Amino acid sequence: MSQTGFESLLQYRDAIYAPDLLVCAVTHLDLVTLLSREALNFEGICQNCATYPRPTAVMLTLLRAMNILERENGRYRPTPAAQRYLNANSPDSLVPYYRSIQNRPQCLEFFEVLKSGKPAGWSSKKDGADWLSAMQAPDFAQAFTDAMDSRGKILAEALAEALPMSSHSRLLDIAGGSGIYACKMVDRHPHMQATILEIPPVDAVAQQSIKDKGFAGRVSVQMGDMFQALPEGYDVHLFANVFHDWALDNLHKLAQNAYSALPPQGCILVFDAHLNTDKDGPLSVAAYSCLLMHSTLGRCYGETEITETLCETGFRDCSILPIAADRSAILGFKQDAQL
Numbered sequence: 001m002s003q004t005g006f007e008s009l010l011q012y013r014d015a016i017y018a019p020d021l022l023v024c025a026v027t028h029l030d031l032v033t034l035l036s037r038e039a040l041n042f043e044g045i046c047q048n049c050a051t052y053p054r055p056t057a058v059m060l061t062l063l064r065a066m067n068i069l070e071r072e073n074g075r076y077r078p079t080p081a082a083q084r085y086l087n088a089n090s091p092d093s094l095v096p097y098y099r100s101i102q103n104r105p106q107c108l109e110f111f112e113v114l115k116s117g118k119p120a121g122w123s124s125k126k127d128g129a130d131w132l133s134a135m136q137a138p139d140f141a142q143a144f145t146d147a148m149d150s151r152g153k154i155l156a157e158a159l160a161e162a163l164p165m166s167s168h169s170r171l172l173d174i175a176g177g178s179g180i181y182a183c184k185m186v187d188r189h190p191h192m193q194a195t196i197l198e199i200p201p202v203d204a205v206a207q208q209s210i211k212d213k214g215f216a217g218r219v220s221v222q223m224g225d226m227f228q229a230l231p232e233g234y235d236v237h238l239f240a241n242v243f244h245d246w247a248l249d250n251l252h253k254l255a256q257n258a259y260s261a262l263p264p265q266g267c268i269l270v271f272d273a274h275l276n277t278d279k280d281g282p283l284s285v286a287a288y289s290c291l292l293m294h295s296t297l298g299r300c301y302g303e304t305e306i307t308e309t310l311c312e313t314g315f316r317d318c319s320i321l322p323i324a325a326d327r328s329a330i331l332g333f334k335q336d337a338q339l
Helices: 003-014 017-028 030-036 043-047 051-064 080-083 095-099 105-118 138-162 181-188 202-213 250-259 283-295 303-313
Strands: 071-074 074-078 168-176 194-198 219-223 236-240 265-275 315-323 327-334
Touching: 003 071, 003 283, 017 030, 017 051, 017 105, 017 283, 030 043, 030 074, 030 080, 030 283, 043 051, 051 071, 051 105, 051 283, 074 080, 074 168, 095 168, 105 219, 105 283, 138 181, 138 202, 138 236, 138 327, 168 181, 168 202, 168 250, 181 194, 181 202, 194 202, 202 219, 250 265, 250 303, 265 283, 265 303, 303 315
Parallel strands: 168 194, 168 236, 194 219, 236 265
Antiparallel strands: 071 074, 265 327, 315 327
């Protein structure tokens, strides 16, 4: 399958929750009607809707990416099409049409996440645990790690091919899951060795996965918590699809841990689906962020949010490298090193 086909199939899966968040915004919050009366800033929307900042930010990014809302001077207002069709007071309103499906389980879950700030059960499982809690169960950890491994076979190869690593030789793949990114990296760069840092029970899953891939001699597994002091002796720290599971405060902690453990000339590498600087797209990333907001403590972050986090920690020469499927790598260097 072509990379274009891969990207489309990835986006169909990643965007599956976005329409339900749209329905929730239009019906349960009646957001377009509210903003048709008065343009509001972010804080005003949270206050009027009685919603928490993290899920509200994801919702507003989605609606801007869908051309339903626009922002000017920090205030949000409906686009002309939304004003006509999604305002409950408009003679051409489609709000009753949207209300006919407002009690879909996922719409109700989003309403609860918006009102509580807490994630829902993974994959909308009734009475299920959120993603972080579910990962403590071996069966779920195995299934979820297998899922990320299948996606990573393409993305990890694209990442490894895009990165010049001639001056770096030891990779720490933090929360590396199945080890697919580390394996692809050492395969593409034969001079490198790698270690996966994972918590139980994922560390055992990673051990077997690496063995099955034939990389047991070049990729090892170390049990450890990324929120504690990181092991030293590595000149590249990779966070692949990690930051999006956590709140912004957690990202500062992770960046600081990496900076403390890396040597001079060390590199931090954040690979993820990132929003653009204005955080109004790409639509595929805004839609993916809905899934993350629904079931984890995180969301998709903007490129500027990540680079600012790295710079505030002390990293320099930060750069953004587009990879594939609206994913990008953000690099930062300890002191003034370069790859």
